[in-house]
Amino acid sequence: MAKLLYFASLREALDKDSEQLSLPADITTVAQLKDFLATRGAQWQAAFTEDAVLLVSVNQQMAQADSAISDADEIAFFPPVTGG
Amino acid sequence: MLISVQTEDFDVTEVSRQLCKNRQDIGAITTFSGQVRDKSPDRNLLALELEHYPGMTEKSLTAIAEQAQSRWDIDDLAVIHRVGRLAPGENIVLVVVISAHRKDAFAACEFLMDYLKTQAPFWKKEITKNGEHWVEFKDSDRQASERWD
Structure with a gap:
């Protein structure tokens, strides 16, 4: 199971801070x-379309779309x- | 190296003293501390809520600190960032760098602040008399960070 996390305005928009997801094979x-x-x-x-500015990390390291x-x-x- | 994400306040003088304890080779101490600022003309800000990504935050601050240590001739450093609810005028962030000479200490201090503003997973929400809103990312912060690349 993958663990998904959502923070700040995204967490509020989705009304969810985390979930376990069994990633489909594809x-x-x-x-x-x-x-x-x-x-x-x-x-x-709305949150995950291409023009939404969203950052992503994988295992707590910044990651990219690919x-x-x-x-x-x-x-x-x-x-x-x-921050700061 | 001292890296801390905490709700409690910090004492700038005390942190500087800790870093310099039992050392005679330090000629320069640079400190930057940031505090909660009310930008509204009519003093509407009640508080800032600081959210972060526990685990990744500490890792990213450590990675930024290690970069500073490899780029400049500095002897030790501290980065303390507060989270939770903070009132106007309260401390948010502290960077302390100690070194033999001031030039490296100044540069490393500025680098640490610029980088943590764009790379460490913290988010600020303003709680005002008229409601709440998330603080927007500033392009000037991105530019300040990119000049070190």
């Missing part, structure tokens, strides 16, 4: 996972960071 990259999540309904579609993912990974989605 999902092997971040981009494919985003496409999959976008099919879950209007809020998800980064590989597997069923054992911790994958987090979040808006641009605003």
Whole structure:
């Protein structure tokens, strides 16, 4: 099972902070996972469409759309960071 | 190296003293501390809520600190970032760098702040008298960070 995490404005928009997901076999990259999540309904579609600025990390390292993912990974989605 | 993500306040002088303890080779200490600022003209800000990604936050701050250590001739450093609910005027972030000479200490301190603002997973929400909203990412922060690339 992959662990998915959502932070800040994205967490609020989806009304969800985390979930366990058994990754379908045909999902092997971040981009494919985003496409999959976008099919879950209007809020998800708005959050995961291409023009939404969303950052992603895989196992707590910043990742890109073409980064590989597997069923054992911790994958987090979040808006641009605003610390400091 | 001292890296901490905490709800508690910090004391700038105390952290500097800790880093320099039992050392005679330190000629320069640079510190930057950031505090909660009310940007509204009519003083509407009640508090900032600081959210972060536990685990990744500490890792990314450590990675940024290690980069600073490899790029400049510095002897030790501290990065402390507060999370949770903070009122205007309260401390948010502290960077302390100690070194033999000031030039490296200044540069490393600035680099650490610029990088943590764009790379460490923290998010600020403003709680105002008129409601709540997430702070928008600033392009000037991205540019400040990119000048070190």
